[in-house]
Amino acid sequence: MIRIAILGFGTVGRGVAEVLSMKRDMIERKIGKYGVVAIADSRSSISGEFSLLEAIAYKEERGRLPYDKTPRELLDEIDFDVLIETTPTDVKTGEPGLSYIKEAIRRDADVITSNKGPLVVAFSEIMEMAERHGVRIGYEATVGGAMPVIKLVSRELAGNRIFRIRGILNGTTNYILSRMEKEGMPYSQILSEAKEMGIAEADPSYDVDGIDAGAKLVIIANTIFNISASLNDVKIKGISGITPEAFRVAGEKGYTIRLIAEADENGRLDVSPRLVKLTNPLAIYGTMNALLVETDLAGEIFVIGKGAGKKETASAIISDLVDMYGRNNRSG
Amino acid sequence: MIVTIVVELDDKPGQLLKVIEPISRMGGNIISIVHDRHRVTPMKKIPVEFVVDIKSDRLERLIELIREAKIQVRSYNEMRLLATESFLLIGHIIHTDLSDTINTIDKTGFAEVVEARITMPKLDEPSTALITISARGKEEMRKAVELLKEVCERKNIMVIEPLNDDLV
Numbered sequence: 159m160i161r162i163a164i165l166g167f168g169t170v171g172r173g174v175a176e177v178l179s180m181k182r183d184m185i186e187r188k189i190g191k192y193g194v195v196a197i198a199d200s201r202s203s204i205s206g207e208f209s210l211l212e213a214i215a216y217k218e219e220r221g222r223l224p225y226d227k228t229p230r231e232l233l234d235e236i237d238f239d240v241l242i243e244t245t246p247t248d249v250k251t252g253e254p255g256l257s258y259i260k261e262a263i264r265r266d267a268d269v270i271t272s273n274k275g276p277l278v279v280a281f282s283e284i285m286e287m288a289e290r291h292g293v294r295i296g297y298e299a300t301v302g303g304a305m306p307v308i309k310l311v312s313r314e315l316a317g318n319r320i321f322r323i324r325g326i327l328n329g330t331t332n333y334i335l336s337r338m339e340k341e342g343m344p345y346s347q348i349l350s351e352a353k354e355m356g357i358a359e360a361d362p363s364y365d366v367d368g369i370d371a372g373a374k375l376v377i378i379a380n381t382i383f384n385i386s387a388s389l390n391d392v393k394i395k396g397i398s399g400i401t402p403e404a405f406r407v408a409g410e411k412g413y414t415i416r417l418i419a420e421a422d423e424n425g426r427l428d429v430s431p432r433l434v435k436l437t438n439p440l441a442i443y444g445t446m447n448a449l450l451v452e453t454d455l456a457g458e459i460f461v462i463g464k465g466a467g468k469k470e471t472a473s474a475i476i477s478d479l480v481d482m483y484g485r486n487n488r489s490g
Numbered sequence: 491m492i493v494t495i496v497v498e499l500d501d502k503p504g505q506l507l508k509v510i511e512p513i514s515r516m517g518g519n520i521i522s523i524v525h526d527r528h529r530v531t532p533m534k535k536i537p538v539e540f541v542v543d544i545k546s547d548r549l550e551r552l553i554e555l556i557r558e559a560k561i562q563v564r565s566y567n568e569m570r571l572l573a574t575e576s577f578l579l580i581g582h583i584i585h586t587d588l589s590d591t592i593n594t595i596d597k598t599g600f601a602e603v604v605e606a607r608i609t610m611p612k613l614d615e616p617s618t619a620l621i622t623i624s625a626r627g628k629e630e631m632r633k634a635v636e637l638l639k640e641v642c643e644r645k646n647i648m649v650i651e652p653l654n655d656d657l658v
Binding site: 407431 | 616
């Protein structure tokens with residue numbers, strides 16, 4: 159049986175637990191029997207034999223799990239094969255996820271994470287550690303939600319030389335820019351509406367200043383170009399200076415404006431608002447994410463999908479799980 | 491200025507000279523000639539594309555001369571072959587001397603601002619300009635863009651760059 163530990167039990171962690179419970183038959187046909195042996199959030203936990211759905215209900219009713227053991231204590235006590243790490247992102251320190259991930263690797267467990275922080279701060283360190291311990295790191299969920307990105311560039315496009323990638327990696331900014339384009343309303347007004355709708359955070363700077371897109375770009379670029387870039391290596395410019403007039407003027411020439419994250423094999427790492435032809439596949443609308451990969455053999459590959467959300471992120475995590483343990487996977 | 495001229499030539503000797511000769515006479519400098527035998531027209535003519543650096547006031551006369559030589563000019567003045575990109579500037583563009591910003595590019599000799607559209611919003615609000623730069627080649631374009639960014643940074647103007655090599 160595959161023993162799973164889940165650290166971080168917010169929206170994403172609960173989303174994964176829900177899918178692991180609801181789709182058990184389907185997933186077990188692919189990877190065999192599994193059980194979640196422990197779940198912890200920042201201050202409470204549950205371990206041993208328990209029902210996933212009851213744990214979710216408990217957390218949703220009371221804002222915590224039944225026991226006081228912390229994630230750290232839990233990691234010391236339980237045996238598990240794979241850690242699903244979904245704690246909140248901190249792109250400066252990578253914590254607390256980074257410590258949990260390292261601890262799991264030290265215990266020779268595979269790791270699946272949706273948390274950008276640890277990979278932005280310590281990508282090479284984590285990968286080297288994993289290699290030494292012979293464990294696998296799945297991080298499809300850190301970039302572009304359900305959209306296949308990491309496995310696409312590292313597996314599906316294996317054998318290709320990838321020249322460049324360009325993408326829309328942040329749904330909040332794309333939503334704001336799309337509405338500015340369509341409705342001609344000022345940035346500040348759409349931002350406050352987006353906050354009311356829950357599309358933008360109360361403190362939106364992480365999204366609108368381009369940091370979130372930059373963090374995802376670092377992860378993709380490190381994966382593709384085998385570099386160890388960090389957030390400081392990315393030239394980042396946000397969207398707050400953009401005016402409705404700018405869209406009008408751009409539109410007259412057949413352009414729109416989108417926040418584009420770009421990385422190439424020469425080491426360019428850039429997140430900035432760009433003029434995008436209205437006919438370009440990257441001229442997408444709403445909260446979608448997209449990625450255009452330019453390769454030597456496969457030509458241009460374009461993926462588009464929901465970049466965030468409970469179910470979408472769970473989809474990416476389950477995909478990593480099946481990828482690691484799938485019975486039909488030769489590498490599994 | 492740099493122009494692209496597309497002519498249709500008969501598939502027989504001496505045709506190319508009928509175009510090159512007037513270009514030379516008008517003081518034009520040929521940057522490239524693309525001769526595409528795979529795109530023969532229904533009239534069995536071969537389209538040939540010239541990229542020429544020529545003084546702008548001599549272009550019309552050059553086209554006349556080519557036509558007088560009984561060569562069919564399919565199109566001209568489309569700057570397809572060289573690097574042309576549009577940029578959006580947002581900020582206090584007028585107050586910070588737009589002509590100085592444009593001159594910085596024009597002065598280089600290898601790039602020029604071929605189009606500028608400015609919108610003026612309410613007083614004291616930032617204005618927007620879409621400027622189009624043509625350069626002799628990609629490398630020249632890169633240098634021109636660096637210059638533009640430098641000037642605009644000094645003037646606190648936001649530059650929005652295009653996604654170059656756009657897919658169609």
